Amino acid sequence: MASNLHQLQDIFRLPVELPDGELLRDTPENKTNICIVAVIGKGRLNPFSSKATPLNPLIDRDVFHGTEGYLKEKIIEGSVECFYDADSKVMYAHLVSHYDVSVLVQQCQQLDHVDNSKNLYTVLQEEELRHAQHLLMLFSLSHIVLLCHPGGAFDLAYLKLFHTIDSIRLKLQGSLYEVLSSVPGVSKDWSEFGRVCTPRVLFLFETPSIDVQPEDGDAGSSKSNKKYPPMKKLQMYMEDVIYRILRRARAITNVSNNSLFSVPANMEFVYILCKRSEVSDPVDFQTQQLKQRCFPSNEENAPVSQKPRPYSASRRKLSAGIPNPLPLSAPSSLVAPSSHATAQGKLQQTSKLSATGLRWSQEQGLKEFLWQHIEMVFSKSINDNVGRHGVEPVFVLPTLSTWLLAANAMQKYFFGPDQSTDVHSVVSSLTSMLDISLRFSEARCKKVMPLAEGAYQQDLPPFYITAYHLNKLSKAKRVFSQYARGPATEGHLKELEKLCTDYWKAGRQQCEVLSLTGNLCNSKVHRLPLEDLETSGELQLSVSEHVSQLKTKAACNCGRMQMEKDDPFTHKFANYDFYQLLEAKCCGCLEHIPLPVFMPTTPDARAATVSVTPSSFSPGSQEQQQQQQQTVDSGGKDGGEKGDVFSTLSELSLALSLGQTGAGELDQKVNLLDGDREVTQPAQQERESTLSPHTAERAALASTAEVKPAPVRQHSTTEYLPYMMHSKAPHGLLPTFPSFSLCRLGAASFYSHMIGLELPGFLPGGNFLLPWDIAVKNEQEKWPTVSETFAGGKKRMQRKPVKAPSEGGDTMSTVRVYLGMEYECPRGHRFFCSGPDKVIKVSTNSIVKDNASRLVHVDMPLYTLCQCKQPKGCMSQMMRVYVVTPRDIPSCPSVRVLIQPSVQPQPHPCPEFHPGLDSPIELPHDGVWVLRLPHMYQDENCVYLMPNDPQQLHACHVPKGMFDYRIL
């Protein structure tokens, strides 16, 4: 072989890359006429050999390997592995495709490693197309096509494939002419015909369907006088069968020029490999070696290896030398030493058989079989026409260089980056012809699609939520997958999902905003009145507020009017808007005490960004509930300590108890203490003269303390608090609206202790306020004793009856204040409680038996069971606090009631909510005051609803110490 074509000494693949002009040079080897043998078909799973491996003995070189061979990667990239045997001038082109299971295995493994989005089906679709294109190419470039069957019977699937390829071939003949005519050296015959000749197809079967057995071998030959050995007979029958089938399927015709391929009329075209002539793997090789060593006598007619040869070089020769065709049956005749002689006899018999041609050598057989066809190619005498009137078949014996150039051109034509539109259209038609299952599946899915869509659209409400949509979608999918089949199902399922989702989104979406109580807004998806167009995105959405079906009944700020209240979606509506609505109708005319709100100084006031505390409060999780439980317990202890702090503070140096501690809870605590000391700081300054000596002293100290810059709480006027005021809210921020309300229902005389409050919704006997008697000294007794002012509730209770002569002849009198904590249930039922979960008791003659002491001194629950006797039990929430301040009587010291509302709506760590006052509110005298509490409690983390766990209910409370008084 000349050096300039040295690339061709080994296996190469198309397109072959040779130096420019190399092929055009006028060298003898370029001018050699060659015969081309293509090897196509299916290959079984075998890592050590491929379907072309049996050809190695013909070439006398170890050329074609299995996937374990060194060309593994190259084979995957380029599907045709070519080898040019210069000695015999034969070009072998082996098509490797997904029909070779070893390749399929690699493709599956790649799928495992690469990604899951691609499934094998789509990979195989591409491969199928490539395979068909390669076949087209090889059928136009070869003289002989060797079709390999791993099994023992003709594969009917090829009929359809041949038919498809043939029809495409005819369509492409025009454009192929253009391609081929541009290749130098290609004759006119060749380019017009589009191929070198009508290739002759030979059939190779790797598994004989009959079992060749030694004992049957000799028995059969002796018993019957059959003309042919079984294998020969089988081969002839198979030729008949294949010929009949191909004729019937019109794969071959009388005129070979007109068909895709031909089979010879009077020559063998089926070859059955009785035994794989190759030793298929190294293990086999080793065991055979071992056997040779042990039984050297058996090797008399085999070329015994004198010198050790490498495995690759020796394995082929070695196996050929073993006379026994079946390795499995070999030991049975070899093993018994006693029957050694007979075994040898048998072996000799079988070798005799092979010598007489009954069992010919596989190697020679295949070579002989193939060579008779190759010789005909070289003599240009292939004529497979049937009958006399056939047109002389076109036949070209190309030179090596021309063939390589033509092959490159065709490879480029079929697989190159710039495919002509011609090829494109053909390729797409090829795809549909090859894939009947997909076409069937498509048709079927299309039929089922409306059915599935119908299932989705059946009984749909005008608009609905995501969960409903998904439910319907899964139903539609079920319907679809029941009737749809095949590979197109997956794609259509996705389409169905898209269709249904689009249908839903086209005006059938329900607004899915949850109300604060967890109920869905039951209107179509909409835009809020104040929402920006940009944020809502869609212009055509209708504008409305959220509304759920749930409605409760609630009274107004003052409690005189009841109205239906919509389920709140914002705490503003729950705590402000609703009441403002009623203000217009009812309480607007009443006297109000304004509560602190944000006063903007700039038009672009914005909400302060409040970082959500990391220990976000989630009422659901049990663990946290337990934690809460613990913290509540410790909180309780804190409450206990508060008393201690209080008592110690009174003894400690007063500087300590000053408002220096400007921050946080302590500040509030101090405020609270201040309250208990019956003093407020502003009042302190105004009425120093009336103060008790104790407080006066304090005030004096306080005023000295004021020399130091006292922490002044200045509220921001540019940023507001986006949620409600509570104990952990950052200082200096105020909400835009008050969540509490305080108004005066009327003069003190408005309330009659005999009748109670005549307001709507009160349960019978539940509308009485509780008396809170505040003991005061008469005029002449200006100063209450320290013990008096610091006395606990018990002491005061003991002091009743109120008028009792005290020591030193002082006469005590009492001022009666009426208090009431009103609970309201969602149905609008209202009642007062006298203590935790204790509804006030009223005797038959409308005399209230309880007093207000527990309201003053005990934490009152925020929620209690309503008395409306609902079977399910209905919880009511503390909504209003009533205080009747008495009129000042000249003869008696005036009493001012101070209130400092604060609510802990859920167990710790929930903050306490308050109206945002720095100090308690002093209620003016002579009035029925109504403090309306918020309906909903919400901070930056969450909404604090009534806990579902009844164990936690007691932790939701209004802490004691809301009421206080001051005697003027």
Next chain:
Amino acid sequence: GVIDQGAQTQSKLAPPLEKQGKIKLIDDSFQWCDTGLELMLDQTDFVVIGIVGLQGCGKSTLLSLLAGNTHQDAYRNYFFFPQTKETKEDCLFQTSGIDMFVTSERVILLDSQPLLSAAVMDCQLRYERKFPSEYSSLQNFIEMQSMQLLTFLLSVCNIVLVADDWFTDLNFLRFIQDAEMLKPSTQLPSSSSTDGSSTKEDGSDFYPTVIFVHNKASRDDFSADSYFSMQQVLHRVFQSSKLKVRNNINMTNGCQGDAIIHRVENMTNQEAGQFNLLMLPVMEFYKSEPEWLQTMLPDYRGYPSFNTLLAFYRAQVLSAHRSPVTPSTLTEKNWYHFAARMWESVKKSPLLAEYNRLLS
């Protein structure tokens, strides 16, 4: 050696098989035969096992082995006759239509004619039989006939064995997928109404357990690498199939004794490892196994003896999950009537007719 004895004693202890032959369920002209009804009992403890495969892959042999034949039996004693030497040489096929055999353990075995067989096609040609005019070509007729048999077996069998003698013909695997696609709905006509009331049964069509049996396996095939490659290919090809192909009926299953092939630890695809794939090696032809001690140099096979593998194969198939074919439990007699109905509906199936139109 030691393990093999177990299999042998087992077969010795088994009650003598009733020497009743196979009978036709579907005859050569693809007509239903009612004779089999006599064999059916009024009891519900039975299993239907069918086998499909290409020509000459050993379907009849595999079923006979399952029914109790051993490789030492003469072919003429097989419950289902394998191809005789003569039929093989003449390129004929042995089984036509569907044969049925009922064992005393109430295993109903169904052996089918080879699918997509050149011999069947040639038979039509040789005897110049006419094929119905709705098929555009003889080849399509053969394909549709195969499709009818396959969809029928997929509808009436609890377990379907898919046999091959080389691994593996991709076209055949696709053919099985197409059959799954064309399988008529097993739901009874009364309950297949599309109204909302039957939505709960919807989508739960019945699919058999499908076990792939690689017959005539070589030593290569028994190597763990090759075996898992096979499983992987099958897993990928049948990835979106509803056939019950991943019941862990395979050579790595150690439930019925020792696993033949041991699972590789670092297998990437666990799901593929569940794939139903059994293997039987090439049959050993000598009539009796050589005594262990007499064997001077036993040939290296690379896999356990045929007896061991046969016992494993039987145990795996017979212990496989018996997928129901209908929503209600059937007696043998019910099943026979059901099968007859399915055969008629397969033959008249509009789906198959549509598929046929696409073929032409």
